[in-house]
Amino acid sequence: MKVALITGVTGQDGAYLAEFLLKKGYFVHGIKRRSSLFNTDRIDHLYQDQHEQNVNFKLHYGDLTDSTNLIRIIQETQPDEIYNLAAMSHVQVSFEMPEYTANADGLGTLRLLEAVRILGLTQKTKIYQASTSELYGLVQAVPQSETTPFYPRSPYAVAKIYGYWITVNYREAYGMFACNGILFNHESPLRGETFVTRKITRAAAKIVLGLQDCLYLGNLSAQRDWGHAKDYIEAMWLILQQEKAEDFVIATGVTTTVRDFVKMTFAEMGIEIEFSGKDENEKGVIIDVDAEHVKRLGLNDERLKLGQTVVKVDPKYFRPTEVDLLLGDPTKSKTQLGWEPKYDLPALVKDMILSDLNLMKKDEYLKDGGYQTLNYFE
Numbered sequence: 001m002k003v004a005l006i007t008g009v010t011g012q013d014g015a016y017l018a019e020f021l022l023k024k025g026y027f028v029h030g031i032k033r034r035s036s037l038f039n040t041d042r043i044d045h046l047y048q049d050q051h052e053q054n055v056n057f058k059l060h061y062g063d064l065t066d067s068t069n070l071i072r073i074i075q076e077t078q079p080d081e082i083y084n085l086a087a088m089s090h091v092q093v094s095f096e097m098p099e100y101t102a103n104a105d106g107l108g109t110l111r112l113l114e115a116v117r118i119l120g121l122t123q124k125t126k127i128y129q130a131s132t133s134e135l136y137g138l139v140q141a142v143p144q145s146e147t148t149p150f151y152p153r154s155p156y157a158v159a160k161i162y163g164y165w166i167t168v169n170y171r172e173a174y175g176m177f178a179c180n181g182i183l184f185n186h187e188s189p190l191r192g193e194t195f196v197t198r199k200i201t202r203a204a205a206k207i208v209l210g211l212q213d214c215l216y217l218g219n220l221s222a223q224r225d226w227g228h229a230k231d232y233i234e235a236m237w238l239i240l241q242q243e244k245a246e247d248f249v250i251a252t253g254v255t256t257t258v259r260d261f262v263k264m265t266f267a268e269m270g271i272e273i274e275f276s277g278k279d280e281n282e283k284g285v286i287i288d289v290d291a292e293h294v295k296r297l298g299l300n301d302e303r304l305k306l307g308q309t310v311v312k313v314d315p316k317y318f319r320p321t322e323v324d325l326l327l328g329d330p331t332k333s334k335t336q337l338g339w340e341p342k343y344d345l346p347a348l349v350k351d352m353i354l355s356d357l358n359l360m361k362k363d364e365y366l367k368d369g370g371y372q373t374l375n376y377f378e
């Protein structure tokens with residue numbers, strides 16, 4: 001039985017990857033942070049009572065800022081594969097927490113690599129490092145491939161560039177099987193609520209159900225190459241199954257603006273949005289409602305008014321330095337890994353909005369019953 005250790009197992013990718021590896025017959029160890037409330041929502045369906053026989057999923061308390069803890073967990077678990085997914089992963093928040101981001105995302109990667117080296121596991125343990133398209137930052141060339149130069153534009157990206165190069169360095173210096181997956185944005189119903197796609201699908205569902213009036217966003221013109229997390233975690237695994245340790249770009253090869261993602265989300269519910277105005281004054285207004293479509297989803301079309309403003313810009317979401325355009329070239333991963341995404345963007349949007357409608361209908365139910373529901377605007 002192969003043994004995998006996943007850092008960041010409670011996050012979006014960690015949850016999908018743990019499920020994927022368990023299905024492949026792995027023993028999966030995951031590192032979770034201690035928090036004052038349970039933070040295992042995304043993996044609760046995988047939970048196993050540790051008193052039972054044949055347990056193959058185990059969680060360990062840990063943190064990427066704590067070397068001795070990492071050394072102990074790796075010594076205890078003796079993993080064949082480590083997937084380093086843990087990170088302070090929010091680009092905008094990294095401007096507010098630059099030092100912590102550097103510590104967890106940059107030095108955290110070094111701590112893992114060093115732990116493997118100190119424990120004499122360099123020839124046994126393969127390491128996957130969660131690198132990112134944010135490394136490309138200020139556009140040097142498109143589409144971005146494994147050979148495109150980096151120009152990071154946030155404390156997050158600068159921390160991740162350290163993680164990228166220290167992974168390459170340990171591969172070259174110590175012959176370790178250590179690889180970077182340079183993954184472009186990938187989303188899902190499990191996506192954190194403050195990343196733009198999930199913020200949009202959650203808010204759109206709430207607006208349609210009458211639980212929220214308006215969605216406030218930042219830069220609507222930013223372009224991202226969005227894929228589905230379920231497809232991307234499979235690529236992580238494929239990268240570690242190769243003969244030779246190498247770095248790979250994982251992307252769809254299609255880029256879309258935030259503005260168009262909003263339109264697609266509402267269109268999925270039968271609502272047409274038009275944007276007008278410029279920069280801080282831009283807004284999105286309902287111009288058409290397909291009543292039949294709305295009713296098919298079990299929604300009340302009378303709540304939706306033509307001319308209703310459902311999106312406004314709030315400059316507080318603008319970043320001090322922005323990444324304007326990401327568009328990946330997945331040629332190497334398609335030819336060498338045989339990787340092919342199953343979801344395109346419309347299928348991703350549909351998966352997310354249907355899931356959030358379902359979730360928000362519970363809030364609607366509570367509201368109708370006189371209970372208070374929470375509104376998040378971050």
Ligand code: NDP
Binds near residue numbers: 032084
């Ligand atoms: P999430 O933010 O959903 O998950 C991050 C995980 O890291 C969570 O489990 C979090 O724990 C954990 N974590 C954060 N800080 C620490 C720390 N100091 N020690 C231990 N664990 C920590 O991210 P995703 O799943 O979306 O992304 C996975 C990885 O891939 C990240 O490294 C991200 O930077 C990178 N990446 C993501 C892309 C994407 O589009 N999703 C694209 C390219 C790269 P907790 O649940 O307690 O907060």
Ligand code: GDR
Binds near residue numbers: 089090133194219378
């Ligand atoms: P990103 O994702 O920064 O690309 O990093 P995010 O969804 O946060 O932003 C994408 C783009 O949307 C613009 N935007 C907004 N973003 C947020 N979060 N909230 C808003 O209200 C908003 N309005 C507009 C942003 O300015 C940006 O241009 C993600 C993370 O998962 C990283 O960890 C990962 O490395 C990269 O993707 C690849």
